[in-house]
Amino acid sequence: xxxxxxxxxxxxxxxxxxxxxxxxxxxxxxxxxxxxxxxxxxxxxxxxxxxxxxxxxxxxxxxxxxxxxxxxxxxxxxxxxxxxxxxxxxxxxxxxxxxxxxxxxxxxxxxxxxxxxxxxxxxxxxxxxxxxxxxxxxxxxxxxxxxxxxxxxxxxxxxxxxxxxxxxxxxxxxxxxxxxxxxxxxxxxxxxxxxxxxxxxxxxxxxx
Numbered sequence: 001x002x003x004x005x006x007x008x009x010x011x012x013x014x015x016x017x018x019x020x021x022x023x024x025x026x027x028x029x030x031x032x033x034x035x036x037x038x039x040x041x042x043x044x045x046x047x048x049x050x051x052x053x054x055x056x057x058x059x060x061x062x063x064x065x066x067x068x069x070x071x072x073x074x075x076x077x078x079x080x081x082x083x084x085x086x087x088x089x090x091x092x093x094x095x096x097x098x099x100x101x102x103x104x105x106x107x108x109x110x111x112x113x114x115x116x117x118x119x120x121x122x123x124x125x126x127x128x129x130x131x132x133x134x135x136x137x138x139x140x141x142x143x144x145x146x147x148x149x150x151x152x153x154x155x156x157x158x159x160x161x162x163x164x165x166x167x168x169x170x171x172x173x174x175x176x177x178x179x180x181x182x183x184x185x186x187x188x189x190x191x192x193x194x195x196x197x198x199x200x201x202x203x204x205x206x207x208x
Contacts, residue, residue: 021123022049029150030129031055036146038064053119058082059092066099069136069143076102090117100128104135 031052035042041064045055056062060082067075076099083089093113101107111128115121134151136144 015120018121018123019049023123023126024048026126026130027052030126030133033133033146033150034061034065034129037068037144039068039145049122050119053116053122053125056125057093057117058089059094059096062096063092063099065132066096066103068145069103069132071143086117093117100132103132104139105131 027047027049031045035044038061042061045051060080063077063080067077067080070076077092077095080092081088083092090113093116097110097113100110105128109128109131111121111124115124130151133144133146137148137151
């Protein structure tokens with residue numbers, strides 16, 4: 001895998017187990033969706049896990065994808081620029097991840113930057129994109145492009161959709177005033193307190 005030295009012993013076994021979770025069939029679905037969603041601005045990747053990683057690695061395709069799921073001119077990533085510099089590529093991946101979470105993907109379902117940039121866990125990258133596609137279908141806002149049957153409408157998607165919809169709790173003015181008079185437990189309590197045995201300020205303490 002690119003940008004990564006060979007693994008040995010137990011770490012090699014763990015990495016091989018992670019690599020086996022990568023789904024070539026899901027890769028084809030995701031490529032088909034991303035190409036349809038982004039239009040003609042995105043070129044097709046080389047087939048296989050390494051080709052898929054290199055296609056997404058600099059973050060430009062991902063940022064174009066998340067922007068395409070918003071109304072024109074309202075995309076969360078203001079500037080998308082191809083760059084050979086590592087920090088710039090990782091920055092754009094990070095921008096996509098933050099935008100995906102705001103879009104409604106649960107933080108636990110989002111891959112880490114190194115999972116993609118170093119190719120450490122491309123199966124996790126696939127899962128994030130699958131969840132994103134499922135949520136885009138579930139939103140039903142007309143911005144999804146492609147075949148809705150590419151993505152399952154499962155319980156995780158419905159949960160992500162609920163998370164994406166802001167849930168505000170509204171309290172009455174009387175209830176807010178009640179809250180101002182409550183002393184939190186971390187502040188301690190004044191129950192049973194009195195001024196008995198206290199002396200006035202500046203007076204010497206009486207020792208009997």
